[in-house]
Amino acid sequence: MSQQTYLLQPKISEVMANINKVMIGKEEASLLSLVALLAKGHVLLEDVPGVGKTMLVKTLAKSMDCDFKRIQFTPDLLPSDVTGVSIYNPKDMEFEFRPGPILGNVVLADEINRTSPKTQSALLEGMEETSITVDGNTVPLSNPFFVMATQNPIEYEGTYPLPEAQLDRFLIKMKMGYPSAKQEMEMLNRTSGAHPIESIASVISRDELVELQREVEDVYVDHTVNRYIVDLITGTREHEGVYLGVSPRGSIALMKAAKAYAFIHDRDYVVPDDVQYLAPFVLSHRMILTSESRFEGTTAEEIVESLLSSTSIPVKRNISE
């Protein structure tokens, strides 16, 4: 289902080229991150440490001339460590707001499931609203604002798993995976001297990114494609292996992501292929499987795939046919 054969939007193409200078074999992750970024969404990365999550986000931020902030979530982290805190400045006789890391453009929230729900919600609230409230003051978040949260799938000891309601704040959930042996050797070669991230420059400005985000909103989604999206979402609700299907918010998310994806491919309209490609990333963390299907080892991704291969695609304008 790869769409590499189609040309990318010129600016996106430059960003991708920049990322590829640093990252090796992470085209899909990069692309999905860009989809989330352009759709004004956020990414949840579920992977083991050391596969290049930080590097990806950093490169992304640097390519687009954005502030990069990182929050390492620990069990003792407080909400104010995320949002920032007002400190009394004795010189001015006033409280002075010291902004927290959430006020950056690109935020890496590392191991988000290791902190208390209270702290988690400080971040998640910020992701949902476009502002945070600190000491009764509303502080607007930066624009653009993009969070890439990671959670460690193997360490369950002392973790606070994100509840489902929180999970669907993320537009896309993905895995990075290990590079292939060849890719890893290439990586070693590249990093033997100065790290390539030091040498890259930004290719688009922050304002250009905002403009791109605005353009994504103009991408056309026809009712035929919407119909397909709705069919898929309804499918998750009716699937027998699913306890709780995808919410309407999921439909919106899928449509938004598809718009961004179409835009990245330099198209001003969405085709069902976009939806097909994104559906596993956008939908699988938005449903709760029945305990039977979990027991059988079925994953949410498999269910989405099975829905994709059983939902017919509208190919005529008059979709009633």
Next chain:
Amino acid sequence: MNGQNQQNHSFIYTLTIYVIGFLLFCEWLLPLETITNTDDVTIFFIYAAFCFFVSFLQIQWWISMPLKLVGLIFIIDGLYIGERLFSRDWFSVVYDQLMFNIQVIQTQEWWQMTPLFRSVLFLVLLWLMSYLLFYWLVVAKRMLIFVVMTFIYVTVIDTFTIYDGKWAIVRTFILAMAALGLSSFAKEMDRESIPSSSFKRVHLWVIPLVGIILFSTVAAYASPKLSPQWPDPVPYLKSATGGSGPGGVGNVVQKVGYGENDSRLGGSFVQDNTPVFEAMADGDRYWRIESKDTYTGKGWEDTLSRPTTTVSASELEYPTFTDNVESEEQKAMIRMERGATFEKLVYPYGLSSLEATPENSRYNLHTETGEIDTLRGGSLAKINEFVVNYDYPSFEYGQLRQTGDNDPAEIREKYLQLPETLPSRVRNLASQIVEGEDNRYDKAKAVEQYFSSNGFEYSTTEVPVPSENQDYVDQFLFETQLGYCDNYSTSMVVLLRSEGIPARWVKGFTSGERIDSETPDYTDDVQNTYQVTSANAHSWVEVYFAGIGWVPFEPTQGFSNNTDFYSDVDTSTDDTETDEGAQTPEDNMGNPQQLEEETSSSDANAGGTSSFNFTWIYVGAGILAVSSLILYFTRFRWMSTMLIRRFKKEGNAENYERAYHFLLKLLAHKGFKRNPEQTLREYARSIDSHYQTNEMRQLTHHYERFVYRNDEHNVQWGKVSELWENLIKKALS
């Protein structure tokens, strides 16, 4: 499947398919010998084989055409032209033939075409067929249509003609299985890209193929089969193609009116209003031609056509009754029309002499049957106009009832014949009908009346021909009860004979339609003018009464007896009146001698009127069926032409969508079906990778813009239609 794979087929495969095609084609030629008057079809086989061979060589047309032409000329020369090949005379013969036949075609007198010319046309047809089949089988690889057509052809020929297609079907089946099996092999190999070299591992495909064919052939041959749902469709076609009732099985086309041959009766009868003659007479008369004596179970044979005697016009007499019968001298004039295709006399009962005949005319009278050949200058010729003197008989009921069974031995011998195969139920029925009747007349009358009820129906169509083991009369009496004069009259004769009453089957014409009345110059009476057409051809019954002679009976429903009967209740007082014969409208009494007349060949093939002519319905339905079949098989071709035309004329969204989906349908038909879950892009990619192009992707891109962008204004119709056309061509190739 397309050009690039063509070379994959080994030569052997192509040859096999082609040879099978030729053998199937031979099945088309084989029946010709049986169903047409072609004497020898071998030469056509040879020429067809030659043409097929030349086509197979795939040489340039400027070599193959002359080759085939030379073959054609050789055949024509050998068959028809005595002159030395390419000599001056040879050319002049060819030229004459050509000119004559062109003239014939121009005047549309097709039947006049010479055998040479017909053969040429047929050979040219074979030539064309060799082209067509080569294209079909080798280039287009479309075996199925030809196979199906061969099956239809053989079954139709078998059903509607005397050709026995039993083995032809078996042969066709085997050939068809082999051909289809092979071509499906080849297609499979194309699809799976199996190299043709593996085709040479003969046992891998020959054994299963032969096994399957043998098994299915033997199984099909041995298994029990349903009896036909439509036992005898022949009458349908007969009536549709203008066959008259009686006549040979198998010969579908028959003329109305006269047929020489009544040996196979049955089949439908089509009305033909061609005037045969015009008659002036005092009243309605039977116009007799002849009688027949021997019933075979299928029809009538004439075993009494001899002796004959040749007499002059004034001596010609043929009374079928004795002097005991009252009769009145009358005159009638007969003027033959162009529709009379027989050289024999039609005459009323009681013929006593002819007048106003051409000088040198002579009459060959078959004394027993009453058939009178007309001769002029020693050879058969039509007498166009004559006046006939006859004694119009009136039969008296009492007299008829009083006759006993004391028939002369000669009569009994000749006119009680019945075939041994006559089912006993016919005899049983006969005795049942005449039960309670004590004299011959009432018995005959009972049989005559039997047909007017009891479920019999007059019809000239849908009358079946009896099958091989069926008796014509038995079929009519017990199974169909549907028929026209031949059925009725034959049945009456057979029923009477089974009761020991001598009877014979008579053919001729009914009185015809009265069109005028005038006083002709040869008599003082006012006479009616009747027009008699082929549709008036009729058959009826004569029953022998000892001391009286042959008395006509009319069993056919809807027809009335043109003979006069009267009841002599007050014999003593009414003698004189009856002598005048004035009691009934038109009677003449004839002499009780047998007229001596002969006519050599024709019979009146009797028949009533056909109520409806189905010809055009059948022809129309046939054409419709064939053309819809053709349309169906070529649907993608003509539909694509139609769509592209419409599309070019008006490139709008509706046509675009239709065209695109037509392409999808066509591709699905070619084996590339799109799953409903497959996006158009994915599908386009798979199509493109098959055809090694990117046109489907381009076209799909345009279509996507239209369907998912709702953007029909920016579609470049010209470009799109070009892509579409190319893809259609690729798919169809």
